[in-house]
Amino acid sequence: MARQPSRLPWSRERLEHERSIALGAVLEASSHASYNSALQSYLTFCQAHHFPIDPTPDTLSFYIVYMCHHIKPKSVSSYLSGICNQLEPIYPEVRIHRKHRLVTNTLRGCTKLRAIPTTRKRPITREELVHITSQYPPSASHDDKLFIAILLTGFHGLMRLGELAWPDKLSLRDYRKVSRCNTVNISDNTFSFLLPSHKADHTFEGNQILLHSTNTGDDPLHAFTSYLTSRDTSFPLNPELWLCADGSIPTRNWFLRRLRTHLPDKDVAGHSLRAGGATALALAGIPGYLIQAIGRWASDTFRIYIRQHPTLLAAILYNARNAT
Known part of the structure; x- marks a missing residue:
């Protein structure tokens, strides 16, 4: 039997304290607030x-009927997940009741209606x-270069805005998710940096974001190197990759x-970058499994980001192949 290293035992209080910290880290701050x-x-x-x-099947089904009159049934389904998570320590059978036929059929019927x-x-x-x-x-200002670099990196890297900017709410900010400048690598045609953690990263190992130069008007490499030069001149000792002119990390609202100011219509939001990049790759004929890998999607839910009707996509790709 292998010899075990000598370790000092912990007190019961220390074990309970450390376990509480671990259990508290299971949920993201945003998920905890939603729950x-x-x-x-x-x-x-x-x-x-x-x-x-007590969340019995009867009570949960009444709750579903009531709430579906006020909000979307899909949102009610998400609410039930939060209710189960929060009440399970007190009512251990809540998840069994959630899957009861009365509850599932009530939700299905409300969704249909x-x-x-x-x-x-x-x-x-x-x-x-x-x-x-x-x-x-x-000769644009530092903040202008930062905006363009985030815009093109988010689009071509299929990134969520939350991976490039901090949440507006202070309580949702997590420094462990901030990309660091010392992870950047630049070559003649590519640049990369480490994304410490993201929504689909269940192992918390991070992902390497790698982007290639497009040699076009929306070249992410040119925009990134221009910003990085300005950043290194102004903040050579700061560890954060994305920094505004005042030294702060850009927020979602800032971006x-x-x-x-360029796209004033209300149909544009943070997800427009990720959806735009996925749609552009689909229009270029990139296979779905590669789009899924580039965007770090854990399942085929990436398909909802491709905002073109499949019939239109097929016609575009068919015409492009005929043209070549």
Whole structure:
């Protein structure tokens, strides 16, 4: 038997303390806030209708019927996940009740009766990227270079805006998710950096973001190197990769305010970068499994980001092949 290294034992209090920290890190701060909101919704419902808090199939089915009159059935389904997560320590059978036939059929029936078409923000096009970047001269300010670098990196890297900028709420910011400058590698035709953690990274190992030069008006390599030169001149000792002129990490609102000066319509949001990049790759004939890998999707849910009707995509790709 291999010899074990000598380790000092911990007290019961230390073990309980460390376990509490580990359990507290299971959920992201944003997920925890959403789950708390769902629980408060359920508790308010029970109090208003004089129901016991015990989440029986009967109570959960009544909750579904009531809430589906006020919000989308899909949102109610998400609420149920949060309710199960929050109440499970007190009511261990809550997940069994959630899967009860009365509950699932009630939700299915409400979805059928009150289904609402999903509306999503439109994707940004490459033509719009070229138009936006053409408005910034080489002598642009540091914040302008930062905006263009984030815009093109997010589009071509199929990145979420939350991976490039901090949340507006202080309570949701996590420094462990901030990309570091010392992970950057630049070659003649590519650049890369480490994304420390993201939504689909269940092992928390991070992912290497690698982008290739396009040699076009929306070239991410040129924009990134221009920004990086300005950043290294102003903040040579700061570890963060993305920094504004005042030394702060750009926020979601900071980026969207600038984006909407160029694209003022309300159909553009943070997801427009990721959706635009995925759609552009699909239009270029890139296979779905490669788009899924580039965007670091854990499943085929990436298909909802491709905002073109399959019939239109087929016609575009067919005409392109005939032209060549």
